[in-house]
Amino acid sequence: MYDKYRKKFRGPVGTERLRRQIAVEAARRLLDSAPEAPSADAGWVADRTEAELYAAKRKAAAVLGHRVRPGDLPSDGEVREEAARLGRSRARVEGAADATTPDDEEPVEEGGEAEPPDGFEPPSLSERLDRFTVYRIRLAPLESIKLDPREHPEGDAIYHSLQVYELAREARPYDEEFLLAALLHEVGRAIDPRGSANAAVDSLRGAVTERTLRLIANLDEACAGRDLGDDDLDDLALLRELDRRGRRAGAAVGSVEDAVEYVRGLERESYLES
DSSP states (O other): OOOTTSOOOOOOOOOHHHHHHHHHHHHHHHHHHOSSOOOTTOHHHHTOOHHHHHHHHHHHHHHTTOOOOGGGSOOHHHHHHHHHHHHHHHHHHHHOSSOOOGGGSOOOOTTSOOOOOTTOOOOOHHHHSOHHHHHHHHHGGGGGOBOOTTTOTTOBHHHHHHHHHHHHHHHOTTOHHHHHHHHHTTGGGGTOGGGHHHHHHHHHBTTBOHHHHHHHHHHHHHHTTOOOOOTTHHHHHHHHHHHHHSOOTTOOOOOHHHHHHHHHHHTTOGGGGO
């Protein structure tokens, strides 16, 4: 059973490799959010504010599945350096007529670690880990996300998510895509509370189906009573109802591991082979 009073999860202490991964991902996010394609001189990097850089670093750490202390994040200078490098690389790829050959690569010092080539972007979490591990990683931070007690008397986001999942399992026990939408619909809160639906979709892409992503992406709109004109309206209406019902203080729920293992078990169900 879920124990909301157990010791909180602590993230690993930052390492140089981890700092580099976060710096690269933060730089990629800055590039992707730029209103125009960054120029090769990378002067745009210097215009990024401290707040923009910090937000990019925190989101990058969350998207990569890491929970680190602010002091373990890469420095603003490291992020600016990676952003400048990626910006120059993208400018070369888009504007160059001839591709770089292996002979153009800088040699690696013996015993040293090879630097990633220009244009390299780290694989997403779903490309590096099996999807069930991704679910566990995305759900873990929700234990420390406290919800507004006026709307959520149950307390934290993981307790709410498990309640909604349990209700979904009663309603649709063999609908894996729907069950995952119920279980994972809050994971974006740990990444970007102001845009949690989009953050959840970005962080889960590749680990769930497009139908699951649509349900998560549109749940907030459905809860606001908007007419979505979507093919999934019946599913959204049910998920919205379960989201409202899954807010009971003291409700009995299973653990995250129980939920993940149940979904894993659906892969082995014989009806899927027919």
